[in-house]
Amino acid sequence: MTQPILEVCDLSRNFGGLLAVNQLSFSVIPGTIHGIIGPNGAGKTTTFNVISGFYAPSSGHVTYLGKDISGIRTDRLAEIGLIRTFQGTTLFNEFSVIDNVRLGCHVSAKSGFLSRLLGADRESEAVATKKAEDLLAFFNLSDLRDEEASNLPHGHQRALGMAVALAADPKILLLDEPFTGMNPEETARMMTLTRDIRDRGITVMLVEHDMQAVMGLCDMITVMNFGSLLTEGTPKEVRTNPGVIEAYLGSAHHAS
Amino acid sequence: MSDSKTTITVWIFALTLLAGLLVLPQLLSYSQREIAVFLIINVLLVVSYRLMTLTGEWSLGHVVIMGVGAYASALFSKRLGVPVPLSMFLGASTAGLTAVVLSFPLFRMKGFYFLIGSFAAGEVIRLIWKYFTFPFGGAKGLNLIPSFPDIGWISFFDPVNYYYLCLIVVSVSLFILYRVERSRFGLTFHALHWQDKLAESVGVNTFRYRMLAFTLASFFAGLSGALYAHYIGTVNPTRFDVEEMVYVLIWAIVGGTATFYGPIVGVVALTIVNDVLLRALGFDTIRPMIYGAVLIASVLFMPDGLESIFPKLKRLMMGRKTEPATKSEAGEIP
Amino acid sequence: MSELILQTIVNSIYAASYMSLIAVGLVLIFGVMGVINFAHGELYMAGAYTVVALYSGLNLPFFVAVVVGMVFVGLLGLVMEYAFFRALRDNPLGGLIASIGFLLILQTVAVLGFGVRMAHIRPSTQEKIELFDGVLLTHQRLYVIVAAILLLTALYIFLRKTKFGWAMRACAQDTEAAALQGISLNQITRIAMFIGAGLAGVVGALTAPLVSPTPYMGHSIIVTAFIIIVVGGIGQLEGAVVAAILYAFVHTFVTTFFDGVVADMVGLVLMLLVLVVKPTGLFGANDRV
Numbered sequence: 001m002t003q004p005i006l007e008v009c010d011l012s013r014n015f016g017g018l019l020a021v022n023q024l025s026f027s028v029i030p031g032t033i034h035g036i037i038g039p040n041g042a043g044k045t046t047t048f049n050v051i052s053g054f055y056a057p058s059s060g061h062v063t064y065l066g067k068d069i070s071g072i073r074t075d076r077l078a079e080i081g082l083i084r085t086f087q088g089t090t091l092f093n094e095f096s097v098i099d100n101v102r103l104g105c106h107v108s109a110k111s112g113f114l115s116r117l118l119g120a121d122r123e124s125e126a127v128a129t130k131k132a133e134d135l136l137a138f139f140n141l142s143d144l145r146d147e148e149a150s151n152l153p154h155g156h157q158r159a160l161g162m163a164v165a166l167a168a169d170p171k172i173l174l175l176d177e178p179f180t181g182m183n184p185e186e187t188a189r190m191m192t193l194t195r196d197i198r199d200r201g202i203t204v205m206l207v208e209h210d211m212q213a214v215m216g217l218c219d220m221i222t223v224m225n226f227g228s229l230l231t232e233g234t235p236k237e238v239r240t241n242p243g244v245i246e247a248y249l250g251s252a253h254h255a256s
Numbered sequence: 257m258s259d260s261k262t263t264i265t266v267w268i269f270a271l272t273l274l275a276g277l278l279v280l281p282q283l284l285s286y287s288q289r290e291i292a293v294f295l296i297i298n299v300l301l302v303v304s305y306r307l308m309t310l311t312g313e314w315s316l317g318h319v320v321i322m323g324v325g326a327y328a329s330a331l332f333s334k335r336l337g338v339p340v341p342l343s344m345f346l347g348a349s350t351a352g353l354t355a356v357v358l359s360f361p362l363f364r365m366k367g368f369y370f371l372i373g374s375f376a377a378g379e380v381i382r383l384i385w386k387y388f389t390f391p392f393g394g395a396k397g398l399n400l401i402p403s404f405p406d407i408g409w410i411s412f413f414d415p416v417n418y419y420y421l422c423l424i425v426v427s428v429s430l431f432i433l434y435r436v437e438r439s440r441f442g443l444t445f446h447a448l449h450w451q452d453k454l455a456e457s458v459g460v461n462t463f464r465y466r467m468l469a470f471t472l473a474s475f476f477a478g479l480s481g482a483l484y485a486h487y488i489g490t491v492n493p494t495r496f497d498v499e500e501m502v503y504v505l506i507w508a509i510v511g512g513t514a515t516f517y518g519p520i521v522g523v524v525a526l527t528i529v530n531d532v533l534l535r536a537l538g539f540d541t542i543r544p545m546i547y548g549a550v551l552i553a554s555v556l557f558m559p560d561g562l563e564s565i566f567p568k569l570k571r572l573m574m575g576r577k578t579e580p581a582t583k584s585e586a587g588e589i590p
Numbered sequence: 591m592s593e594l595i596l597q598t599i600v601n602s603i604y605a606a607s608y609m610s611l612i613a614v615g616l617v618l619i620f621g622v623m624g625v626i627n628f629a630h631g632e633l634y635m636a637g638a639y640t641v642v643a644l645y646s647g648l649n650l651p652f653f654v655a656v657v658v659g660m661v662f663v664g665l666l667g668l669v670m671e672y673a674f675f676r677a678l679r680d681n682p683l684g685g686l687i688a689s690i691g692f693l694l695i696l697q698t699v700a701v702l703g704f705g706v707r708m709a710h711i712r713p714s715t716q717e718k719i720e721l722f723d724g725v726l727l728t729h730q731r732l733y734v735i736v737a738a739i740l741l742l743t744a745l746y747i748f749l750r751k752t753k754f755g756w757a758m759r760a761c762a763q764d765t766e767a768a769a770l771q772g773i774s775l776n777q778i779t780r781i782a783m784f785i786g787a788g789l790a791g792v793v794g795a796l797t798a799p800l801v802s803p804t805p806y807m808g809h810s811i812i813v814t815a816f817i818i819i820v821v822g823g824i825g826q827l828e829g830a831v832v833a834a835i836l837y838a839f840v841h842t843f844v845t846t847f848f849d850g851v852v853a854d855m856v857g858l859v860l861m862l863l864v865l866v867v868k869p870t871g872l873f874g875a876n877d878r879v
Contacts, residue, residue, distance in 0.1 A: 052457075078459035090454050092447050102440075103447050107459040109440060116439040117432060125440065168458040314683060361866045368626070368682060368824075372816055373865045376858045379813060383858070387851045498809070502690055509687055541701060548694030552674055555684045555691070 003066070005030040005172050005203050006051070006082075011060035013046050020046040022227040023060070028172065028220075033194060033204045035214040038224035039247055044207045045176070047224070051205075052084035052174055053077045064172070079107050081171035087180060089157040091164070093150035097141055100149050100160055101132035104167025135163045139193070155186045162193065166202075173197065175206035179213045191217050211248075215239060223247070277423055281416045289415040291531045293487060295524065296422040297480045300429055302507045302519040304476035307433055309513050310442065311469045312449030313370045316501055317358075317378030318477055323496030324381065325351040325478020326485035330401040331391055333486070340404050344482035351478020352471045354381075359467040375498070385493045397492025404486050412487075422483055429476050434516055436472060445469050506547055510554045512561015522561065526550070596725045598846045599839075604731045606838035607738035608793045612811060613818040613830040614742065615789035619667075621762030621825050622782035623675050625685030629693035630815060631808025633787050637663045637794025638803035639700055642709045645798075652714035656795040663791020666696075667783040676779065693808070700805035708802040734796045741789065742831065749827070754781055762825065813854075814841075817861040823871025832873060 004027035013021040021043040028034045038044050049055050051062055056071035063069065064082055074084070092100050102109075105128035111121035136142045139159045144152060149160060158178070165173055178194070179187050187210065194217060198204055208214045214221060215235045223230040223238055225247045231238060238244055281289050305318045329347025332338040338346065358377050365373045385392040392398070404412035404421065412418045436442060444465050447455040452462050485491050511522020526547075534543055554561065612634060619627050627633075640659035644650045650658075674688040718728040749755035754777075761778050794803075801807065814837070822833030837857060844853035864872060 073461075074453075074456045075459050075461045078457060084457050086454065086457070090451060092450050092454065094450055095443075095446070099443060103443055103455065103460075104458045106440075106444070106455075111440070113441075116441060117435050119435075121439065164454070164458060361862055364866050365869055369820075369865055369869045371683075371686075372820055373862060375816070376861050376865070380855055380858045380862070383851055383855045387849075387855070502694070505687060505690065542698055544694040545698035548691040548698070551691030551694070552688045555688045556674055556677055559684070 002029055004028055005065060006205065007063040008047070008051065009061050009063065011047070011050060011057050011062065013043075013050055013055060013058045020227055021050065021057075024224070024227070024229055025060075026222045026229060026232055028203060028205050030172075030203050031198065031201065032219040033198050033206070033217055035218035035221045036205070036207045036224060037209075037211065037214050037221060038230070041226075042224040042247075043227040044224055046227075048084075048174060048176055048207045052082070078168055081169060082174070083165045083168045083170035083172075084174040085161055085165045085176055085178070087176045089154065089161060091149045091157060091161055093148070095149055096146050097136065097149055097152070097160060098129070098132055098145045101135050101163050101167045102128055104135075104164035105131055106168065108169055132163075132167060135166055138166075138196075139163045155182070155189070158182070158186070158190065159193065162197070166197065170202055172203040172205060175204060175208075177208055178206055179208055179210040187213055274427065278420075281419050286415070288532075289419060291527065293415050293419050293422055294484075295527045296419065296426050297483050297487075298504075298507070298523050298527070299520055300426045300480040300483075301477055302504055302511075302523045303430055303433055303516070304473045304480070305504055305508055306513050306516070306519045307437065307445075307476075308469055308473040309508070310437070310445040310449060311466050313366070313374075313466065313470075315470075316371055316375035316498065317381075318374075318473070319496050319498075319501040319504055320378035320381050321351050321354060321474045322477040322481035322484070323385075323491065323493075324354050324474075324481065326481030326491045326496070327385065327392060327398065328478070329482035330398050330485045330491055333402045334398065334400070335391060340402055340486055344479065344486065347482040347485075348475045348479035351481065352475035354478075355471045355474035356467060359463070359470055362470075363463055363466050378498075378501075382493045382496065393492070395493060397490060397495070398485075399490040401485050401489045401491070403489060418487055422487075425479065425483060429479060433472070433476065437516060441465075441468070503547070506551050510550060510558075510561060512558075514560060518561050593722070593724045594846070596722055598843055600721060600725060600727050601846070602839040602842040604727075604735055605842050606835040607735045608797055609814060609818060609838050610831045610834035611738050611741060611789045611793045612815050613822070613834050614745065614827055615786035616815050617819055617822075617825060617827050617830045618758075618782050618789075619786040620819070621827070622758060622779050623671075623679065623685065625675060625678065625682055625689070626824075627670070627786070628686055628689040628812065629670070629696060629808075630786075630790055631810075631812035632693045632696040633663050633666060633790035633808075634794040634811050635700060635803065635805065635808045636666060636696060637791030638798040638801070638807065639704060639709070639794075640791070641795045641798040642704060642711060642803055645714070646709070646711050652799075656792060659795030660788045660792040663794070664784040664788030666791075667787025668780060670787070671779055671783040675783070676776065697805050697808075704803075704805070706805060708804050710802050711799040713799045730799055734793070734800075737792060737796055741792070745785070745789075754778070758782055814857070817857050819871075820861045821864050821872055823873045826871060826873050829871055829873030833871070 006028040008024055008026050011021055011024045012019065024043070024047060026036075036044050036047060046055070050057050050070075053069075053072055053074040053076070061068050061070040064077075064080070067080075069077060069080075069082070077083075092103060095103070108131070109121075109124050109128040111124055115121050133142070133145070136145060139162065141156060141160060141163065144156065149157065152160060162175075162178075175194070178190055182190060191213060194204055194206075206214075206218075215238075218235060220233070221235055221238045222232045223241070223244050225243075230243055230247060231241050233241070281292055284292060301318070301322055305315075308315055308318065325347040327347075328350035329340075329343045332343035332346050333340050358374075362370060362373050362377060385397070386395050388394070404418065406412065410417050412421055437445075444455065444460055447460065448462055448465055456462055481491075481496075507523040507526055508519045509522070510526060511520065512518035530543060530547075534540065534546065539546070612630065615633075616627060616630050619625065619630075637659040640662050641652070641655045644655035644658055645652050670689065670692055674692070675685055678684040678688055713728075713730050715729045718726050719732065721727055747755075749759055758778050758781065761775065818833045818837050819830055821837065822829030822831075837860075840860070841853045841857055844856050
């Protein structure tokens with residue numbers, strides 16, 4: 001088996017007295033789409049936030065490319081290729097579409113103060129703009145290049161959010177509920193895009209509610225319940241696991 | 257950004273403006289020339305303030321930072337005998353350095369808390385000036401600050417010459433500030449304002465960029481303070497109190513902070529109203545009241561500031577229908 | 591020495607009384623409008639000048655002047671609400687800036703009406719109580735303490751026991767939820783503005799003989815009030831009272847034993863510390879903003 005790109009080891013996180021994640025361990029294999037699912041309140045989002053550096057773990061650790069990254073700030077993680085997206089449409093709404101993606105190129109377009117002042121950053125900026133334009137083409141957004149992001153239809157905004165994340169050159173891309181609030185057509189398009197991203201050699205880890213999308217898309221699935229690992233496996237293995245069925249039915253019961 | 261036609265228009269406009277500014281003092285009376293000196297200094301102050309607001313944080317300590325530059329430059333030249341041009345640079349640097357230090361407590365706060373925090377930090381600095389008679393001169397402040405040395409036969413005691421000096425210093429400063437805004441720095445500052453979490457997720461160190469904006473803004477505010485101190489020859493804590501900050505806010509808001517020129521329009525328009533019209537009419541006492549009313553009116557009826565008038569005029573001249581009111585950038589933050 | 595300490599405690603209680611009334615008014619307005627009223631110090635100043643005009647000028651009885659001052663400044667609060675706060679409800683910075691504009695207007699009116707010089711007001715009473723040996727409390731100061739106790743108790747009862755008070759608290763917590771309950775938002779904000787401003791007015795009126803009003807007296811008061819509401823947690827009424835007491839003691843003791851400027855510095859540094867360590871205030875909720 002290949003070396004995992006991301007490893008979560010005995011991870012726990014509590015808020016006050018509440019244990020949101022309890023002794024969770026799993027690993028993500030490079031080049032796969034890895035899903036984390038579970039009923040409401042299973043601790044998926046907390047797990048996601050700990051991995052992406054928003055919270056520090058209470059105990060345990062997260063390893064990325066063999067390096068312990070627990071508690072490291074989001075922007076540092078981004079510099080080493082671990083990029084997260086946000087639920088819904090989080091964009092620089094006031095920027096044009098191209099400027100959104102150009103800002104995504106932040107790390108690769110680094111330049112000193114004086115060179116920016118004197119315009120010596122022209123070359124690296126041209127590279128960034130080219131990269132942004134290529135990404136817009138990839139997401140079929142080229143026609144909307146100079147449109148203000150807030151004017152885009154919802155589906156395009158979600159795609160733009162992915163484009164911003166890709167601009168940051170991820171080695172692993174963490175998607176936070178990428179299918180929430182999408183109609184079936186948008187979901188199908190987003191699934192294709194996610195596969196295309198994986199085929200570019202970028203590992204994808206996602207947290208999601210939409211079971212159907214997850215089953216159809218992911219190579220590996222980690223199922224959480226009550227903050228702990230319930231089971232792990234391929235979609236086929238997970239689908240037939242009695243514990244998973246019970247957890248989902250049980251939560252549906254509680255909800256009604 | 258990449259629009260070269262706009263860039264050319266901007267350049268033509270800037271050069272015409274510069275020519276007008278060069279001729280201006282010849283058309284003015286002595287006291288008006290003094291006002292012109294202060295106006296140029298205030299332009300730098302308010303434009304540097306706008307750089308700070310790009311990141312979405314509104315400081316109430318900017319005038320105190322200007323004062324830091326003024327005090328520092330005055331002290332370097334007066335007590336340590338540093339030549340004035342160098343002391344001005346050192347004063348501005350001291351202001352910038354103050355911002356670096358203040359960043360650590362202040363940028364743990366955002367929005368309203370930052371506003372209050374910057375106010376408190378500014379008041380602490382003012383109290384330090386007041387309390388420590390050495391070296392700050394206490395409540396009376398410093399006087400007999402060395403003036404800018406003569407260059408050949410040019411005496412900077414003459415407001416016209418000092419005006420030209422300020423014009424050079426401020427033009428260079430504005431050019432730098434403009435370049436900063438048009439570069440990726442400007443884009444990143446805006447990004448911090450609207451979505452700092454998203455900016456963070458693609459690798460922007462939000463603290464460092466906030467600190468950069470604050471430090472740059474403070475450096476140029478400090479420079480404006482130094483220009484002020486060596487012209488007027490005296491500084492005291494009251495000169496840099498919250499009332500003065502209110503005027504900076506008024507200039508910025510009445511002008512509008514969405515564009516680079518907005519605050520400049522604000523400070524020029526209000527200085528003309530203030531020092532030409534009101535003074536001529538003998539309305540000196542009710543000046544704050546008029547300022548207050550203008551402030552309320554502009555927040556209520558012109559949330560985009562005076563700058564919003566220009567695009568409207570342009571549209572009108574081109575015979576197009578005016579679009580419905582666009583987003584208000586000046587008013588809705590933090 | 592113990593005399594001095596006791597006297598300082600008495601002075602602190604006086605300071606806590608007027609500071610808590612000012613801060614509570616500010617918090618009340620913030621709670622309902624979501625706006626920090628920068629002109630709060632000038633409302634206080636307006637209360638003081640009401641006494642200058644009515645009591646010193648027209649020789650009306652002191653307490654009549656105080657009550658008129660309270661109502662007059664409360665009405666000023668309504669003017670502010672009507673003129674700009676209502677239009678700027680979802681715009682905290684806009685509201686703040688507009689209140690700065692109003693502050694300038696009030697200051698100018700005071701300058702035009704009364705001049706920039708300090709107005710000296712003869713005390714309404716010369717009587718004082720000797721609490722202990724050499725520890726004095728003038729009646730003039732006692733009025734302020736009594737007023738604070740009465741008004742804060744009344745406010746507490748109003749907020750806890752009446753329909754409007756309940757609505758006001760609901761509104762401070764969640765404007766939309768309050769609106770859903772069928773409460774008229776405008777009515778609530780008007781009441782809150784009237785009470786909040788009126789409290790500032792009554793403090794200005796009662797302390798006028800003690801402080802010699804000037805048109806610029808609001809500045810130090812608003813700084814004090816900021817410190818208190820930040821330390822107490824912005825939007826926390828009880829927190830404001832506790833913070834006012836805390837600040838009054840610290841400030842009065844440092845002033846007595848060191849220096850007024852040092853006391854101001856201590857206060858501001860205290861506030862900065864709270865902002866850095868726990869921006870929601872000492873008594874605020876724990877969650878991140």
